[in-house]
Amino acid sequence: MAASAVRGAVALRTSVSRPVAFVRKIPWTAASSELREHFAQFGHVRKCTVPFDKETGFHRGMGWIQFSSEEELQNALQQEHHILDGVKVNIFLYNIMSFLYIHLVGQKYGMTRTSGDL
DSSP states (O other), X not given: OHHHHHHHHHHHXXXXXXXXXXXXXXXXXXXXXXXHHHHGGGSOEEEEXXXXXXXTOSBOSEEEEEESXXXXXXXXXXXXXXXXXXXXXXXXXXXXXXXXXXXXXXXXXXXXXXXXXX
């Protein structure tokens, strides 16, 4: 358990400074490849992660997009609407509070990172 906390802290320290967006309300019909394709219009997508629920096999409706630069991230954040499979998704700057919330909620509900590579 302690090793898991240390790995989480190291991941947090290295990922917070990267240009990462947190995406919510991803429709269950959308795959990580569609998320990556949509956000590629704003710049190079380095990584795209959509966590899955171990029990249901469906993703949890949220994910992360890592861009190559801060400018690309800002381009995506400035876009007023992001539509995937006919559904408006919400995009936010990924910060320490969103990391802690998702990390803690994810552990509680058995989420895994089986789609994408962030």
